[in-house]
Amino acid sequence: xxxxxxxxxxxxLEGVPVEVETDICKGMVSFDLVGLPDAxxxxxxxxxRSAVKNSALRFPVNKITINLAPADVxxxxxxxxxxxxxxxxxxxxxxxxxxxxxxxLGELALDGALRxxxxxxxxxxxxxxxxxxxxxVPAANANEASYIEGLEVFALKNLxxxxxxxxxxxxxxxxxxxxxxxxxxxxxxxxDLSLVRGQKVAKRALEVAVAGGHNILLAGxxxxxxxxxxxxxxxxxxDMTFEEALEVTKIHSVAGTLTExxxxxxxxxRTPHHTxxxxxxxxxxxxxxxxxxxxxAHKGVLFLDELPEYTRRTLESLRQPLEDRVITVARAGGAxxxxxxxxxxxSMNPCPCGNYGSAYLSCTCTPAQIQRYxxxxxxxxxDRIDLQVEVDGIKYDDxxxxxxxxxxxxxKKRIEKARAVQRIRFEDEPNSLNSGMGEKQIKKYCKLSPExxxxxxxxxxxxxxxxxxxxxxxxxxxTIADLDFSADxxxxxxxEAASYRSCGADS
Numbered sequence: 300x301x302x303x304x305x306x307x308x309x310x311x312l313e314g315v316p317v318e319v320e321t322d323i324c325k326g327m328v329s330f331d332l333v334g335l336p337d338a339x340x341x342x343x344x345x346x347x348r349s350a351v352k353n354s355a356l357r358f359p360v361n362k363i364t365i366n367l368a369p370a371d372v373x374x375x376x377x378x379x380x381x382x383x384x385x386x387x388x389x390x391x392x393x394x395x396x397x398x399x400x401x402x403x404l405g406e407l408a409l410d411g412a413l414r415x416x417x418x419x420x421x422x423x424x425x426x427x428x429x430x431x432x433x434x435x436v437p438a439a440n441a442n443e444a445s446y447i448e449g450l451e452v453f454a455l456k457n458l459x460x461x462x463x464x465x466x467x468x469x470x471x472x473x474x475x476x477x478x479x480x481x482x483x484x485x486x487x488x489x490x491d492l493s494l495v496r497g498q499k500v501a502k503r504a505l506e507v508a509v510a511g512g513h514n515i516l517l518a519g520x521x522x523x524x525x526x527x528x529x530x531x532x533x534x535x536x537x538d539m540t541f542e543e544a545l546e547v548t549k550i551h552s553v554a555g556t557l558t559e560x561x562x563x564x565x566x567x568x569r570t571p572h573h574t575x576x577x578x579x580x581x582x583x584x585x586x587x588x589x590x591x592x593x594x595x596a597h598k599g600v601l602f603l604d605e606l607p608e609y610t611r612r613t614l615e616s617l618r619q620p621l622e623d624r625v626i627t628v629a630r631a632g633g634a635x636x637x638x639x640x641x642x643x644x645x646s647m648n649p650c651p652c653g654n655y656g657s658a659y660l661s662c663t664c665t666p667a668q669i670q671r672y673x674x675x676x677x678x679x680x681x682d683r684i685d686l687q688v689e690v691d692g693i694k695y696d697d698x699x700x701x702x703x704x705x706x707x708x709x710x711k712k713r714i715e716k717a718r719a720v721q722r723i724r725f726e727d728e729p730n731s732l733n734s735g736m737g738e739k740q741i742k743k744y745c746k747l748s749p750e751x752x753x754x755x756x757x758x759x760x761x762x763x764x765x766x767x768x769x770x771x772x773x774x775x776x777x778t779i780a781d782l783d784f785s786a787d788x789x790x791x792x793x794x795e796a797a798s799y800r801s802c803g804a805d806s
Contacts (some may be wrong), residue, residue, distance in 0.1 A: 442561025
């Protein structure tokens with residue numbers, strides 16, 4: 300007998316329908332699985348056999364042929380265990396149920412228990428767009444499935460419950476809809492700007508960077524609070540919308556890093572180690588392209604601590620995604636495009652000993668050592684970092700004083716107002732932040748007075764800036780003007796923006 304049921308495969312962040320066809324006929328006993336399966340799918344034969352037997356069901360002793368169509372799409376992952384098992388039960392007349400609009404996903408344990416699968420959320424979103432509304436998934440994926448409206452999702456514990464659900468032998472309720480607002484309110488950041496003493500210049504630079512979505516470099520001696528400042532960035536970023544949260548959750552779901560909450564409700568903050576490879580940063584794999592750290596930081600922050608310690612090749616791989624906000628990873632299994640709209644925050648010491656330019660400590664490095672150290676970061680990459688800020692040490696009295704530091708919530712309010720201005724400005728544009736402006740938009744929204752042009756010309760010649768650096772100064776000045784609720788870019792805005800190019804790595 301022949302049976303056909305539906306499952307889904309993942310191609311990047313998109314779900315692709317897969318029809319599981321099972322034919323059971325007389326002949327030499329065999330169990331053949333075709334349709335371009337990978338090793339994990341091929342091994343499902345043994346998992347399915349044991350799961351069926353240990354669920355008090357009969358595994359047919361016949362010639363079994365299973366085809367995963369379309370046959371030219373690579374099938375990867377363990378989510379095909381459940382559809383294969385159900386298809387065998389239908390083909391062997393042990394199960395009679397209408398499964399036409401039902402999608403089956405789940406990995407089977409040898410005792411028939413259903414184990415969670417990675418990438419469920421993007422599959423549900425893609426399947427819904429293709430007209431599928433009924434799903435049977437593992438119970439451990441229930442939270443992940445509960446945020447998508449308009450779907451009937453049954454989260455079950457084992458194969459026996461799946462059979463009972465399909466035959467009506469037992470009543471099961473679909474997963475209840477969960478509130479995204481409740482998920483947001485239950486999550487809190489562990490950092491706050493009020494915990495960082497002093498560093499007014501650096502805090503101001505963080506505010507400007509987040510308000511306009513600009514990249515930032517913090518340069519200074521060890522122990523001055525660069526990492527602590529970086530960890531505060533998500534706390535002053537506006538809360539994610541539900542649509543943004545779904546985008547981020549899709550990536551983390553594919554990577555298999557989702558928590559029990561089932562959705563990413565806080566802005567990601569990714570801190571890859573300096574020994575990370577290009578593949579770890581950009582994504583990829585031997586055959587299938589997996590999201591890397593820059594995609595995991597989508598809509599959040601990618602923090603590179605001790606920037607010169609990363610290999611030159613790894614750092615150069617950032618240049619394209621910093622401009623395009625997406626990254627295309629090509630592997631033997633095909634090319635996949637992942638979103639990479641992140642804010643880059645990097646930190647570094649000004650020299651090998653870390654004390655160059657410090658007001659409190661003496662540097663022991665030679666000019667040649669300092670130059671060699673800074674040359675590890677290429678000019679084109681530095682050009683893409685809008686703000687380069689010096690973070691110097693602070694006095695003991697500043698650490699122990701009773702002065703009240705501004706909280707992240709207070710800074711966040713100003714940033715949200717500045718971003719509201721930008722949303723109105725770019726209402727009919729593809730970008731929503733000043734950092735995403737092209738040259739045409741700069742000419743339209745960033746007109747400079749003769750006095751501003753003179754200041755910018757002086758900075759361009761004195762600091763020996765590139766054309767890209769000039770454009771980025773103007774973008775930062777536009778953001779500073781937005782924070783001041785100024786319709787025009789004033790000389791003080793250009794001066795402050797230019798000051799962020801004359802320190803840090805260029806000092």
